[in-house]
Amino acid sequence: MRMNFDPIIHHFSHEHPLKRMNLQDQTTKTVTCSGCEFEASGWVYGCNTCNYFLHKPCSKMPEILNHPFDPDHTLLLFPNPVYPGGAFICDACREIGTGFSYHCTECQIDLHNLCAFLPTSVNHSSHHHTLDLWSGSPYKNEEFLCDICQDPGSKQWLYRCNSCQFDAHMSCALVDIQFQHTSKVQKRERQQLGKP
Template sequence: MLTIGSQIHHRYEHYELKTYAKLFGCDGCKMKGFGERYVCNLCGHELHKECRHPTSEISHENFGGSIFTFLDKPFTRLGKKNRREFSKCCDACGKDICGFNYHCEEDNLDLHPCCRKLEKKLVIDGTIFDLETKVSSKCGKCGKKKISRDEKNVLGWSYVSQCRKYHFHVSCIAEMVHEAYMKHGDMALENMDLRELVRYNRNRGGGNTFLTMIKSFIKILLSALLGDPTMLISNFAVELLSRGIQQ
């Protein structure tokens, strides 16, 4: 494992910050991105802003005194038929660590670079959501309280409204994007399956207020997960989501 140093910085000298209104695969963390990204003028590789400017050591208030070190390679192991596979997953979203990451050796914790930047609090259409590591309610999409991942019991982070009516795993919102991307080959937000979310809320008597709130919620969370703090996923995405909900 290599930690960040002068050798890594030297590789980045040809990267330039650019903006395109399309999805991209980050060559650092291997996660999806949108909008602003650093592009190498020599090879065309693209990086999230967080992956272009990593920090050698970080801490996170969700993990107390744990100290995370930046690594530019993922952990792997030999799996079935001696095939090499990824052996760590992000303790925030539950997805595999496939590239750049922050790792705490002492407490066996791992974070994607973009996940560690998720906001602790979101205010959406007057509803306050807190980022929580432990929850008592079930996620509005998957219907579960936690994410189980092989031998590592991953709780996963969730955004929970202070009124306690709404609870969504960060990973479940990310999965909605992934499913749409794999099916349609592009952002395809209008094809995201929001029916489960609508059914969940109708059972709780939420009405049209929920439909307005969830569009804004997904827009803001996607912006964070895809590394686009400038909110390039804006009115266009809201319109597409509105069509998806009404189908």
């Protein structure tokens, strides 16, 4: 079996070379990706000396990004938040982040590296039309009620069918896609390990 990524990379976010490693061989501790801040498992890039790890997709994030949310500027990828407190609030999901972020200094826009690459439209089993990504609520008070989970949302991006006024939290709308993606990744990992 041929690995489809380099054994060693030099990433702008870390001073040491990052080596390809399989975390399934290291079961003693939980490892977090320094880019997206989610748990890392399977094949990653890492520096054991510094306890610094990156998922392969996080290691491939472009350093400069043109994004429809800020069409007049480019967003720059920062390995750490640009603010003195060491954290930022993502303009898409409104969650706090301390890992990689796309930032526009002029507009003070901050996006988690994963939020910056959300699909612009999705299909969800709970609605018969395609849901489009909106960078804010269409309502005056900037709040909405998610038609999937029935919980409110406020000042965050959402998926919406405008013709039906069907609104959904990003996380609710992406559940079907995340399940499909997770299933594909798990299947691929089983195949790499020679398991059915």
